[in-house]
Amino acid sequence: KERNGQEPEFLQAVEEVAETVIPYIVKHDIYYGKNILLRMVEPERVITFRVCWVDDNGEIQVNRGYRIQMNSAIGPYKGGLRFHPTVNMSVLKFLAFEQVFKNSLTTLPMGGGKGGSDFDPKGKSDNEIMRFCHAFMSELFRHIGPNTDVPAGDIGVGSREIGFLFGMYKKLRNEFTGVLTGKGLSWGGSPIRPEATGYGNVYFAQKMLETKGDSFEGKNVVVSGSGNVAQFAAEKVLQLGGKVITLSDSSGYIYDTDGIDVEKLAFVMELKNVKRARISEYIDVYPNAKFVKGKTPWEVTCDVALPCATQNELNENDANTLLSNGCICVSEGANMPSTKEAIAAFHKAKILFAPGKASNAGGVATSGLEMTQNSLRFKWSREEVDNKLKDIMSDIHKSCLEYGKDDDGYIDYVRGANIAGFVKVADAMLAQGVV
Numbered sequence: 001k002e003r004n005g006q007e008p009e010f011l012q013a014v015e016e017v018a019e020t021v022i023p024y025i026v027k028h029d030i031y032y033g034k035n036i037l038l039r040m041v042e043p044e045r046v047i048t049f050r051v052c053w054v055d056d057n058g059e060i061q062v063n064r065g066y067r068i069q070m071n072s073a074i075g076p077y078k079g080g081l082r083f084h085p086t087v088n089m090s091v092l093k094f095l096a097f098e099q100v101f102k103n104s105l106t107t108l109p110m111g112g113g114k115g116g117s118d119f120d121p122k123g124k125s126d127n128e129i130m131r132f133c134h135a136f137m138s139e140l141f142r143h144i145g146p147n148t149d150v151p152a153g154d155i156g157v158g159s160r161e162i163g164f165l166f167g168m169y170k171k172l173r174n175e176f177t178g179v180l181t182g183k184g185l186s187w188g189g190s191p192i193r194p195e196a197t198g199y200g201n202v203y204f205a206q207k208m209l210e211t212k213g214d215s216f217e218g219k220n221v222v223v224s225g226s227g228n229v230a231q232f233a234a235e236k237v238l239q240l241g242g243k244v245i246t247l248s249d250s251s252g253y254i255y256d257t258d259g260i261d262v263e264k265l266a267f268v269m270e271l272k273n274v275k276r277a278r279i280s281e282y283i284d285v286y287p288n289a290k291f292v293k294g295k296t297p298w299e300v301t302c303d304v305a306l307p308c309a310t311q312n313e314l315n316e317n318d319a320n321t322l323l324s325n326g327c328i329c330v331s332e333g334a335n336m337p338s339t340k341e342a343i344a345a346f347h348k349a350k351i352l353f354a355p356g357k358a359s360n361a362g363g364v365a366t367s368g369l370e371m372t373q374n375s376l377r378f379k380w381s382r383e384e385v386d387n388k389l390k391d392i393m394s395d396i397h398k399s400c401l402e403y404g405k406d407d408d409g410y411i412d413y414v415r416g417a418n419i420a421g422f423v424k425v426a427d428a429m430l431a432q433g434v435v
């Protein structure tokens, strides 16, 4: 706390892990007395850099770029790049720390990292986005590589941005390697990577529901966000027979009691990915729905809630509202969307609750599969990758059961994910000595 006092999101993420992992360390001699958690909370390397670029008016703009190389005990650093005005050291360190545990859970050999910039892509032209991405990579390229650090997308960084970033990396290094994931299908990308985080989250929720002999069939599902994760979570819910009744963005949420079906979802994808417009425009085309300005969708009665927008978007009041409306399952698509108090409320009510580091790990897992395909110079089919994704989500679920089952049979997925993620990284760090 003394060293990281100015970093609230990072402290929040570390506290959540420490609360479940310290009691485990205390009971296991191989970890006790080795300051292993103290080593894990200190990034191996933090890089910040200036990003200068010229906007369409000819004005010079300056942003700050970051890469947090958190832990490489089990593989090259791996984690997304976020372009959003709220990006700062605290947010990126929390994300990088979570990424270490998440990547460990995927069963694939990937360390943890995260990066990005306080650059705001909203309202920027394609040319401005390209100039910014090129400027950003003209510094980042010297710190990354296919065996060192492999960034991917996150908020504000989708396939368009990955293309511009990859183009500049390739030019500067004069090599075509799998240095970034989330690439286009025709130039090294993996099938299912765009869908993977949202699909994986729903596969994980399905596993949780199965523990109760239940399924998505006929369930009312509230989804927040309308970006990459939210869109494909919604798509998979529909395929499994559920009804998606909300989506949102930072301006508010839409509520469609008739359900957001395949056709309406295609409209949302076009609206957000091509026109880059606001979710409120949904009601212009589907006037039966309503738009609730400035609010999150947790007040809508549902069976399952999938927070897929951003950190701390679901607080204790929201959790209590969801519970009193009969919600039985919350599965996080975003990173740390539920506050600590909200998680405590879900645990107290003993409903199914999955933390993002377990339930949204399908994205990075499929990025890991993209790295494998790039190394092999080979491409698997959509079905092959989807089946591997399903298997990985099922394995993560099993790991959570192994370490998270309470005496009364309730599954604490937070404890399960934290300990399972910790054990693999800690064992590797101990084997490699004090480095």
Ligand code: NDP
Pocket (backbone or CB within 6 Å): 153, 154, 155, 156, 157, 158, 197, 225, 226, 227, 228, 229, 230, 248, 249, 250, 251, 308, 309, 310, 311, 313, 333, 334, 335, 360, 361, 363, 364
């Ligand atoms: P996108 O940029 O595609 O979409 C983000 C969505 O969240 C948008 O609807 C955006 O609305 C909304 N949002 C962002 N910031 C805020 C905010 N401060 N308040 C309210 N709404 C907000 O990002 P992704 O879908 O890729 O990421 C969503 C979450 O999932 C993040 O937490 C990310 O870290 C996590 N994640 C993503 C993975 C991936 O593979 N993409 C992998 C694992 C986790 P608006 O358009 O108004 O900004």
